[in-house]
Amino acid sequence: MDDKKGLTIRSIDRALEILDCFLGDQHEFTLNEIAEKVSLSPSTTYRLLNTIAQKDYLSKNSNKKYSLGPKMAILGSLCSEMKYDHLVEAAKIYMDQLNKKYDESISLYTVEGDNIICIERFETTRALKQAIGKGDCLPLVSGASGKLLLAYEPINHQRKLIGDDLFLWSAIEKIQADGFAFSTGEKAEGVSCIATPVRNSEGKVVASFTMTGLFTRFQDEELKEKIADTLLMARSVSEDLGYRADSK
Known part of the structure; x- marks a missing residue:
């Protein structure tokens, strides 16, 4: 058994997998697109997306698509400053x-x-x-x-x-x-x-x-x-x- 894998918290792991979806060229996704990319049911994906969005790490626009939220921009700016x-x-x-x-x-x-x-x-x-x-x-x-x-x-x-x-x-x-x-x-x-x-x-x-x-x-x-x-x-x-x- 991989010790590192055994120490991960599944909900956090899934949330990070969702954020990883935004690392490519596409910057907006529907609920179903994200669910398919992370291999989760739409209902589970929705709960995770809702939690992440409430904390402003994701945003949901009028077309019901998700994009990176304002807190991600702040983190990115701080990361660049330190770098x-x-x-x-x-x-x-x-x-x-x-x-x-x-x-x-x-x-x-x-x-x-x-x-x-x-x-x-x-x-x-x-x-x-x-x-x-x-x-x-x-x-x-x-x-x-x-x-x-x-x-x-x-x-x-x-x-x-x-x-x-x-x-x-x-x-x-x-x-x-x-x-x-x-x-x-x-x-x-x-x-x-x-x-x-x-x-x-x-x-x-x-x-x-x-x-x-x-x-x-x-x-x-x-x-x-x-x-x-x-x-x-x-x-x-x-x-x-x-x-x-x-x-x-």
Whole structure:
């Protein structure tokens, strides 16, 4: 007899099996769909779903379909914060410096599956702001930050997301050659973005150190200065994480 199996509580085990249904690409299920996936009767499944929903770990919409509830989002956010604590702590001082120098929004993104997630953000005091906050997710193929991180992903992941898009392959090659990404108007009209790589002690790109602001402030010599300073801050974070360019 498996000791671990013998110590499990069946009702909890079943509840976790229900939550496991939401790990795939489908985000909403009917009662009968869940019952079939976990091999339980509809009546037993209903009782379990009702208990989980009452605790706000699942939600039931007007179409009588179940989806993950607000408490799951809170847990996910806390999990991400703990996961990236060391990275955020290394970056915050440099994000603050760049934010104060230019009064532009400074963000830190990292890869989560096929998306990027904003794990820290210093907001501008100017009127124009992006509708992106800490904890928000975007597609990995989206904007300068996403493309910067995609450029350093394993080739199999790149092929999955890029496919036969020659324009995107060309953009990725340019980012690899330049060492940074720049875009205007991709995620928000009139907003420019500079994204630079943060590396860990092994030289792996683990984050995008990003500056965003109104495109009129990202022109000519001002743009060159902002690119240079964003690259400098990203390198400083990398060095604090143990990266040494001359040793790679």
